[in-house]
Amino acid sequence: MIREVVLDTETTGLNPEKGDRIIEIGALELFDHVPTGKFFHVYLNPERKIPEESIRIHKITDNFVADKPLFSDVVHDFLSFLESSSLVIHNAEFDIKFLQYELQKINLPMLDLQVIDTLLLARGKYPGSSVSLDALCKRFNVDTANRKERGHGALTDSILLSEVYLEMLGGKQPNLGFDRRKTFATEDDSDLSSKGIQLIRPKPLTKRISQIDIKKHQEFLKTIGCDKAWKNLKLHQVLS
Numbered sequence: 001m002i003r004e005v006v007l008d009t010e011t012t013g014l015n016p017e018k019g020d021r022i023i024e025i026g027a028l029e030l031f032d033h034v035p036t037g038k039f040f041h042v043y044l045n046p047e048r049k050i051p052e053e054s055i056r057i058h059k060i061t062d063n064f065v066a067d068k069p070l071f072s073d074v075v076h077d078f079l080s081f082l083e084s085s086s087l088v089i090h091n092a093e094f095d096i097k098f099l100q101y102e103l104q105k106i107n108l109p110m111l112d113l114q115v116i117d118t119l120l121l122a123r124g125k126y127p128g129s130s131v132s133l134d135a136l137c138k139r140f141n142v143d144t145a146n147r148k149e150r151g152h153g154a155l156t157d158s159i160l161l162s163e164v165y166l167e168m169l170g171g172k173q174p175n176l177g178f179d180r181r182k183t184f185a186t187e188d189d190s191d192l193s194s195k196g197i198q199l200i201r202p203k204p205l206t207k208r209i210s211q212i213d214i215k216k217h218q219e220f221l222k223t224i225g226c227d228k229a230w231k232n233l234k235l236h237q238v239l240s
Contacts, residue, residue: 003085004030004116006165008157009095010058012050016101021046022071023060026155027081030088033166040081041155043068058152071102082113090133090161092117118165125168133160140167 007027013020023046028039043060045068055061089095092115100110122131129135137144142163146156 001031002033003083004033004088005082005085006030006088006158006162007095008089008154008161009098010060010152010154011098012046012048012054014094016098019048020098021048022098022102023050023065024058024154025074025078026153026158027078028155028158028162029081029085030162033169035162039155039158040078042074042078044071044074045069059150072106075103075106075108082111084113086114086116087111088116088118088161088165090117090157090164091119116165118161118168121165121168133157133164136164136168140164142167 005027007025009022009026010024011020011022022044024041024043026039026041029036043065045065047070050060050062050065087096096111096115103110118136119131122136126139129139134144134147136142137160140163142160144160147153147160150156
């Protein structure tokens with residue numbers, strides 16, 4: 001099983017080297033691209049004032065974080081939640097820079113995890129289009145009502161990003177029907193061979209769809225990004 005953690009942070013500003021700090025971390029768990037409902041969420045005391053321009057974005061105030069824990073207080077729980085999983089982050093360079101700074105500040109090893117940057121992924125898939133989180137939510141009809149009402153939030157944005165990420169992979173069940181071994185193999189391949197089981201149909205089926213239908217089907221696969229997976233399965237041979 002593949003475990004991924006979708007992650008986002010809110011900060012006091014843009015540059016940790018100039019004293020900006022993390023004030024919120026939100027992360028949620030995916031197993032095989034399916035949300036499990038498990039999440040990590042915490043607000044942090046940055047030990048500094050939060051600029052007004054930042055408050056306008058995330059609506060997190062000095063009074064609100066005054067009694068919240070420090071990063072050092074929650075770091076072990078946070079790292080335990082991450083485990084050795086891949087991280088899914090929108091504009092990953094920004095969040096990773098802050099996380100590494102916070103870890104370095106308390107003399108802990110820096111993160112060494114695989115990172116999937118959905119910003120770069122979206123730029124590759126939709127060149128020339130806006131690929132902000134808001135724009136991607138609009139593209140995939142992901143409801144952003146909470147974000148508009150309450151402002152940016154790390155957990156809220158992680159939830160939205162998880163939906164966007166799964167849509168970019170081909171929908172909320174991107175592997176459905178396209179994992180050859182899980183879908184078709186019920187016994188070990190070598191065992192099948194030893195039993196002399198013929199895996200190839202000895203007499204091809206009669207064609208039951210037209211060339212027009214085949215073309216429409218191929219165009220549909222391209223629109224949902226599954227044409228390569230379809231070809232890899234070689235199921236297209238049944239239709240050709």
